[in-house]
Amino acid sequence: MAPSFDQLREADLDDDEFNEDEIDISDLREKFEVQLELGYDTFVVIDGLPEVTEDQKPKLVKFLLKKLNTVGKTKEELIHMPIGDDGKSMRFAFVEYSSAAEAAAATRQLDGVPLDKKHTLRVNKITDIERYGREGRVDEKYVPPVIEDFAEKEHLRWWLKDPSGRGRDQFVMYRGESVGVFWNNEKDQPENIVDRQHWTEAFLQWSPLGTYLTSVHQQGVQLWAGASWSRAARFAHPFVNLVAFSPTEKYIVTWSNRPISIPETGHPALSADDEGKNYVIWDIETAAPLRSFANLDAPKGEEGKPPPKMQWPAFKWSADDKYVARLTPGASISVYELPRMNLLDKTSIKIEGVVDFDWAPATPQREGVKTYEQLFTFWQPGTGSNPARVGMMSIPSKEVVRSLNLFNVSDAKLHWQSDAAYLCVKVDRHSKSKKSQATTLEIFRVKEKGIPVEVVDTIKDTVINFAWEPKGDRFALITTTEPVGPTAVPPKTSVSFFCPEKSKGPYAGNFKLLRTLDKKNSNAIYWSPKGRFVVIATIANQQSSDLDFYDVDFEGEKPESAKDLTANLQLMNTADHYGVTDVEWDPSGRFVATWASAWKHAMENGYHIYDFKGEALREEPVEKFKQFAWRPRPPTLLSKDEQKQIRKNLREYSRVFEQEDADRGASADLAVVEARRRVLDEWHAWRAEVEAEVVEEREVLGLPLDPHAALLEAKTKEMEGTEGGSIESDRVIEEIVEDVLEESEEVIG
Numbered sequence: 001m002a003p004s005f006d007q008l009r010e011a012d013l014d015d016d017e018f019n020e021d022e023i024d025i026s027d028l029r030e031k032f033e034v035q036l037e038l039g040y041d042t043f044v045v046i047d048g049l050p051e052v053t054e055d056q057k058p059k060l061v062k063f064l065l066k067k068l069n070t071v072g073k074t075k076e077e078l079i080h081m082p083i084g085d086d087g088k089s090m091r092f093a094f095v096e097y098s099s100a101a102e103a104a105a106a107t108r109q110l111d112g113v114p115l116d117k118k119h120t121l122r123v124n125k126i127t128d129i130e131r132y133g134r135e136g137r138v139d140e141k142y143v144p145p146v147i148e149d150f151a152e153k154e155h156l157r158w159w160l161k162d163p164s165g166r167g168r169d170q171f172v173m174y175r176g177e178s179v180g181v182f183w184n185n186e187k188d189q190p191e192n193i194v195d196r197q198h199w200t201e202a203f204l205q206w207s208p209l210g211t212y213l214t215s216v217h218q219q220g221v222q223l224w225a226g227a228s229w230s231r232a233a234r235f236a237h238p239f240v241n242l243v244a245f246s247p248t249e250k251y252i253v254t255w256s257n258r259p260i261s262i263p264e265t266g267h268p269a270l271s272a273d274d275e276g277k278n279y280v281i282w283d284i285e286t287a288a289p290l291r292s293f294a295n296l297d298a299p300k301g302e303e304g305k306p307p308p309k310m311q312w313p314a315f316k317w318s319a320d321d322k323y324v325a326r327l328t329p330g331a332s333i334s335v336y337e338l339p340r341m342n343l344l345d346k347t348s349i350k351i352e353g354v355v356d357f358d359w360a361p362a363t364p365q366r367e368g369v370k371t372y373e374q375l376f377t378f379w380q381p382g383t384g385s386n387p388a389r390v391g392m393m394s395i396p397s398k399e400v401v402r403s404l405n406l407f408n409v410s411d412a413k414l415h416w417q418s419d420a421a422y423l424c425v426k427v428d429r430h431s432k433s434k435k436s437q438a439t440t441l442e443i444f445r446v447k448e449k450g451i452p453v454e455v456v457d458t459i460k461d462t463v464i465n466f467a468w469e470p471k472g473d474r475f476a477l478i479t480t481t482e483p484v485g486p487t488a489v490p491p492k493t494s495v496s497f498f499c500p501e502k503s504k505g506p507y508a509g510n511f512k513l514l515r516t517l518d519k520k521n522s523n524a525i526y527w528s529p530k531g532r533f534v535v536i537a538t539i540a541n542q543q544s545s546d547l548d549f550y551d552v553d554f555e556g557e558k559p560e561s562a563k564d565l566t567a568n569l570q571l572m573n574t575a576d577h578y579g580v581t582d583v584e585w586d587p588s589g590r591f592v593a594t595w596a597s598a599w600k601h602a603m604e605n606g607y608h609i610y611d612f613k614g615e616a617l618r619e620e621p622v623e624k625f626k627q628f629a630w631r632p633r634p635p636t637l638l639s640k641d642e643q644k645q646i647r648k649n650l651r652e653y654s655r656v657f658e659q660e661d662a663d664r665g666a667s668a669d670l671a672v673v674e675a676r677r678r679v680l681d682e683w684h685a686w687r688a689e690v691e692a693e694v695v696e697e698r699e700v701l702g703l704p705l706d707p708h709a710a711l712l713e714a715k716t717k718e719m720e721g722t723e724g725g726s727i728e729s730d731r732v733i734e735e736i737v738e739d740v741l742e743e744s745e746e747v748i749g
Contacts, residue, residue, distance in 0.1 A: 040125075041100035041103060042096055042100050042102070043095065043097075043127075044097070044103050044106050044125055045092060045124050045126050046110075046123050047092045047122040047124075048092075048115070048120050049064070049119065050115075050118070051088050052088065054087060057081055060081070061076055062076070064115070065079065067110060067113065067115065068106065070342070071105040071109050072098065072101075073097065073098045073102065074096060074098070078096040078097075079094070081093040103125060104125070104271075107128075108291065109342050154225070156211050156226060158226065159227075159631065167588070168184050169184050169587060169631060169633070170182065170193065171190075172627075172628070172631070173607070173625070173628055174200070174203070174626045175622045175625045175626060177197055178197055179195070179196055179204060179215075180192055181195075184591060186591070186609070186611075188618075194229045199215055200216055201215075202217075202241075203216055203626075203627060204627055205629070206630075206631055206632055207223070207249045208246075208247055208632060209634040210633055211225055213225070213229075214243055219236060220237045220238065220240055221235045221254055222234050223235075233284060234287060235269070235282050235287060236268050237256060237280050238258070238260065238261075239257075239258045241255055242312055242313075244313040247321060250321045251281060251290070251321065251338065251339075252281075253280070253282075253314075254280050254282065255279050255314065257278070258278075259275075259294070259295075260277050261275065261276075262274065262275050269287070273292070277293055277294050278294055279294075280292045280293075281293075281315065283339060290341045291336070291341040296328060296329070316376075318374040319359065319362050319363050320363060322338055323336065323337060323395055324336050325376065327357055330355075332350050332351060333348065333349045333354060344395070344396055345396075349398060351378060352380060353381055354379070354380045355380060355381060356412075356413075357379075358416060359376045360374065360375040360377075361418055362418070362419050364420040364421065364446045365447060366401075366446060366447055366449075367447060368450075373394040373395055373396065374396075375394055375420070375446070377392045379391070379425065382407070382409060387405040387406055388406040388409035388412070389403055389405055390406065390442065391403040392451065402451040404425075406427055406429075408431070408432065409430075410430045410437060412426065413426040415466055415468060417473070418470045419471060421446055421447050421473070422444065422445060422468065422473065424444075424475065426463055427440050427441070428462070438457075438459070439462060439479075440456065440457045441457075441459070442454075443455075443456065443511060447507075454510060459477075462479060462480055462481070464478050464480055466525075468527070470527055471531050472532070474500075474552055474567055475511075478522055478524075478525065478536075479493065479494050490543065493523060494518045495516070495520055495522055496513060496517075497514040497516075497567065497569055499514050499567035500565070501564055502564050502566055508566070509566075521538045521541060521543070522546065523537075523538055523539065524536070524539050526592070528585050529587055530588070531589075532552060533549065534549075535548065535549055535550075535583060537580065537583050537594075539581055539582065539583065540580075545576055545577050545578050545579060545580045546576060547574065547575040547594065547610070548574050548614075549572045549592075549610070550569060552568070553568060554568040556568070573615065574614065575616060578596070578604055579596040579601060579603045579605075580595070581596050582594065584630055585630070587632050587633040591612070591617070592610045592612065593607055593608070593609050593630065594610070595607035595627075595628045597627065598624050598625055598626050599626055605624065606620050606621035606622040607625065608620075
């Protein structure tokens with residue numbers, strides 16, 4: 001037993017018997033030694049401060065400290081503000097933060113922030129000043145900058161004014177190593193605008209409003225715009241894999257599965273603070289990085305199930321581009337303010353077990369709410385005796401404006417309507433024994449007072465696809481009774497259409513089933529961006545490739561069952577595109593493109609174009625066809641009254657358009673006839689020229705002009721002949737005459 005302190009002898013404390021240096025504790029020192037921050041990485045220099053006296057200095061330091069502590073931790077004694085010989089401050093200060101990361105955050109978030117109406121902060125790392133401002137880097141002699149002459153830039157939305165005056169849409173095609181942008185000419189050959197080899201190394205992507213075409217390369221991402229298709233911006237994110245835009249095209253997110261590595265020579269856009277990160281959020285106008293993030297640890301999947309897939313986009317944007325949010329599965333949602341990219345209220349929103357969230361795609365005008373904030377919805381599963389929960393939160397106030405408890409939930413999916421008028425939560429429920437499942441739809445009526453929730457519980461089978469009508473209040477869904485997942489034979493499915501009942505009030509009535517179509521193979525729903533028309537498709541299926549074109553506002557007679565409903569369903573046409581992998585409507589809602597991509601299979605690659613009724617306009621097989629994408633259009637600049645006036649006079653406009661189409665068709669036919677006549681005339685001219693040359697050659701050689709004349713004459717004499725008699729004597733003429741010999745008539749009673 002070890003002795004106590006009181007029981008220790010002198011010998012126990014004798015230095016001669018115990019030598020501390022003889023004990024090797026290097027392994028413990030290496031493991032537990034605290035590494036202090038070395039160098040100047042924790043220091044920043046703040047410029048642009050007001051000029052103050054020694055007496056005014058403490059007041060300014062306290063005022064400045066409030067700004068500085070929004071991004072990190074510092075104290076008054078860590079702020080050094082030099083005073084000049086005249087007793088006044090020199091309008092800058094040195095500030096020490098507790099870590100290099102906080103100093104980096106200060107340079108990123110406080111630079112350019114106004115201190116008051118007259119002063120704006122400029123924040124730099126002290127190491128950057130040493131790097132760029134040391135001797136030899138700055139010329140002592142001032143040289144005025146060369147101001148280039150003003151050069152007018154191209155209009156970035158030039159394509160909206162179609163040179164033909166027909167309001168055509170553009171699309172991009174990626175086939176082989178060639179990328180081309182074309183005008184859609186319906187049945188005729190597309191009109192090529194630009195075609196370039198090796199324009200991208202991975203894929204192509206339009207920005208949400210169609211302003212930019214994105215190409216992806218090993219060195220990063222490039223944006224192309226204008227009528228000359230010149231490079232508008234470059235974002236140097238090495239080995240980038242995915243790209244996502246904000247809704248109004250102000251920002252772009254790039255992601256690479258490889259962490260960023262900054263070379264010793266530096267990087268043209270990124271800094272040492274971005275080392276090891278995977279995501280970068282950029283400002284498109286300046287092409288400057290705003291902030292970078294590392295991948296989150298992958299959430300653990302349930303035992304016996306595959307690990308959950310990475311969510312993309314990982315950063316989701318509010319409708320007005322003022323906020324971007326990121327989910328930490330099972331823990332929280334982090335909301336960042338743009339453009340400073342600072343965390344809203346300096347803290348993430350803690351939501352236990354949160355699985356998914358999604359912003360409202362528009363700013364909803366809710367009844368009884370004067371100030372409209374951005375909304376996002378989230379759902380968290382039940383734990384123990386606590387039920388699952390769907391919540392709707394207002395940002396930036398972080399107020400939960402509506403929540404709903406759900407019981408026996410296996411999974412939930414969030415589906416916003418395009419105008420944020422409705423939110424549908426597709427809830428998969430299990431029985432208490434967990435042996436059976438059912439699906440219900442919880443529909444939040446966002447614009448109505450109190451956000452009431454309507455439940456659609458008439459669905460008996462598993463829902464595998466759901467889609468709202470854009471700018472409308474109808475929806476379609478696909479169900480199946482068979483197991484969902486990769487199978488040799490795809491499951492049989494049913495397609496159901498729902499719409500509201502007719503209502504006399506300002507809001508739509510309750511949602512009712514319009515019709516269910518059984519024994520289908522369909523697995524995808526594609527609504528027209530203008531609503532009303534929808535394509536129900538079977539894609540990525542070796543056995544079936546049907547394309548069903550429906551009209552939900554058919555103007556014919558309504559069946560009795562739909563008299564009180566706000567829809568009338570009619571199948572307009574059925575098409576087939578073997579091997580189809582993708583379907584996309586053009587932004588006008590007039591045309592549908594389908595294609596079979598070589599990225600998914602190598603059978604009959606190419607594309608088809610249909611009109612909204614399902615009539616095939618063009619079919620073109622293309623070897624190594626990879627990608628097709630319609631160019632989006634920005635929202636119309638016309639007011640609602642102007643749009644209403646256009647709809648009112650649509651018949652008059654239609655006559656003009658139809659006449660233009662007829663004239664164009666007639667001119668096209670006339671052009672074909674004229675082209676053929678021109679070719680025929682050219683052939684006749686060529687033949688006459690050759691015949692003249694032959695005659696001239698025969699005259700020179702002394703040959704008869706007609707080499708066949710002598711032969712014909714000799715043959716004629718032979719046939720008239722001296723031996724065989726006349727031709728008339730050898731001619732036999734047969735004549736067949738029909739005559740009626742007997743005729744009888746019989747009447748059967």
